[in-house]
Amino acid sequence: MKQLHRLALGALLLGSLILVPTVQAAGTVVVYSARNEQLIKPLFDAYTKETGVKVKFVTGKEGPLLERLQAEGDKTPADMLITVDAGNLWQAAERGVLAKVNSKVLEENIPAHLRDPDGQWYGLSVRARTIVYNTKKVKPADLVSYEDLGNPKWKGRLCLRSSKKVYNQSLVAMMISRYGEPKTEAIVKSWIPNLATDVFSDDENLLDAMAAGQCDVGIVNSYYFGRLKKKHPETPIAIFWPNQNENGVHVNISGAGVTRHAKHPEAAMKLLEWLSSDKAQNLFADSNMEFPANPKVKPDPLAASWGEFKHDTVNVSEAGKLQAKAVMLMDRAGYK
């Protein structure tokens, strides 16, 4: 029993130590981030080094983080919300947790289709969801567009990631915005019989399967392809920019907004502006091989080597508005 006593005492002491709330210092910005620690911490560290302003952040999943922000309301400690996918940003704006930001700097740095028409959020990096193919089995001339992947010539040769990933939901949402529901449903349906195997749970698995010869074409985010190429330059996979004669490649963003009840709104806006600047955009781009949202900034050399491409300039907020429709459509089409 003695050990039990001692254990209990120790645990209680420990408890009293860690229950003491931490005090918030001045000159800080507090960030809720659905973008992972390893992808944002380098940026914040650079910012602190440059300006002396501290950035406190907590990471989490988009959905629960948004619920938390909303439930905390005017008492929230968060000054800024960073998240991936336009759908999530649109949803945050819809729930009224973001503030309008009027900033010449941001308007100049971030193209109009990559930010909220209302100024509640701004894209900071561009994620191109594009086609990849096995160079041993496919010639680039065989490829045209996302829609064409439903062509019977791809029967048993296509790999797709799960429809549960928001990237695919956004892709389909943007198609709905362009073609309407019936035509989009027909396109999505036409992909299914072409699948070489069950849909994958992430882009990496898909690329690995393609490298191993399980399938010949697939749809992935370009930076996953970039990471693979960096590690294994010899992999027989190449990137193809589809829909160049039409609307362009589907792009999504990761982005940020200042919260409505920010305790340090000025400081948050400064950080946001800095994140759109050359220096930060370079860091953004290099850390993950995404494309900078600021068109004046060059992408990582490897990403640049994939060539210039035309990207879809419909405002990315459409992806948010139509996401629920897209999810239901994919369920109906039997896309798991």
Next chain:
Amino acid sequence: MFYPGSVDTQAVRPAWRVSDGGWWRVAALLIAVLVSMPVLMLLPAWLTPSSEVWRHLADTVLGELLRNTLVLLLGVGAGVLVLGVGLAWLTVMYEFPGRRVFEWALMLPLGIPAYVMAFVAVGLLDFSGPVQAALRAVFGQNGYWFPRIRSEGGVIAVMTLALYPYVYMLARSAFLSQGRTLMEAGRSLGLSPRAAFVRIALPMARPAIAAGVALALMETLADFGAVTIFNYDTFTTAIYKAWFGLFNLGAAAQLSTLLLLFVAVALYAERHWRGQSRYYAAGKPVQGHRHRLTGLRAAAACGFALSVLALAFIIPVGQLIFWLVSAGIEDLDAGYVEFVSHTVSLGLLAALFTVAAAVLLAYVRKQWPGRLMRAVTRLATLGYALPGAVLAVGIMLAFTRLDRQVDAFVQTVFGVSTGLLLSSSVAALLFAYLVRFLAVAHGPVESALERIKPSLQQAARSLGASHRELLWRVYLPILRPGLLSAALLVFVEVMKELPATLLLRPFDWDTLAIRIFELTSEGEWQRAALPALTLVLVGLLPVILLVRRKA
């Protein structure tokens, strides 16, 4: 002594005064109500209709989801029962080469989160994995057959391997503590060893085994990580789809309460089926000699234990080590000390609170077996079957609401704002663990308590012992193995826990599980090997400690 059937604690109740121990009941009731709060927070969701979501799900995927969930439950249930009980019986009753190592080593898979196990399995065995790559190198692209790993069988196998230790651990301590005398009595009355096992040992261990299987099944229902990696759609998938895909948290909450309803019915059915029979242990466990296996049978026993251990632990850990080596350990920095200390201190604190609450609940349930307490305890232990993120949001909502009321009160009385004190504090996090893992602690504690003879408490009470004395001086010492099992389980669970930690942790309170999540959600599996291995290592210590104390 061994009482099959008839004795009911209720029969001896009139010997005590009714008002006796009122505070105990109040305290237990209070805990139970508090713990059921987050679950109850989900109920108001039914007030807002989300018929569109429902119609959509019913029209398209719901049928398949229900079927999948059922098949998964049946498969995992059968799997953990066979592996858990079989291995426990083998290591308790027989002597074979390696038995001493297997005894504790078979618990090790507890330290590996199911989603890590799932990823390793897919990584190794899928088309692009090293196994099939080797086969292709020998037989050519299409010259061989290999089972699809991302399939129903695959997900059942992985979940079984990840979850069987619950049953193993609880069945083992039940077999150990029931002692050998009963078995020997049975044998002397002419039962064969198998008959003695089936007719004496199994029924006596049934509460413990049932508790273990229930834990494994509740975990299966709540799982999101492993099924996602296999892209196997279950009821939980529908909950997340409604929430993240269709932006409808209300519908997600409705689906969650339905899920709980199923669990409640299942648990009730099990209790009912168990009926009124009660089994009590015959005092001190007797460490008799083990039956020694020789020749082929010894080899078979050793081979069986070894292959389970290999599949559930050695191979996954080996793969993690391989990734660690190939990715390099550049990530290992001062931050890791912090991750480990956060992880361990949260685990210890949560284990302490949760086991204490479980003891209180189980004790009061035993002393005053009323309908109310029974219902409330059931409700309080349901949290485990809820998908973690849903439960976490329920807790977060409850705490922010409380915080805002405190703030408003202080504002009107003292004119200052307190801000949010509790939500996203360590206290909220510990409460979340209590809600989520009370079932984990409650199972072992209750099943241990159930095997204590009522004559013991009657004797103590007749000698004038108060409830405090009875609990502290009689029950706790007897219960200690059960309590340690419970504490260990909670500790390991808390270390692996993700959704609640992710949502409720204070700033700068990252744990190893968080680190794994951050890396894996961007597909950085090789870099995630370091925190995953650290997690396994930290989880090993209490397992070894526990086993050594028992030996």
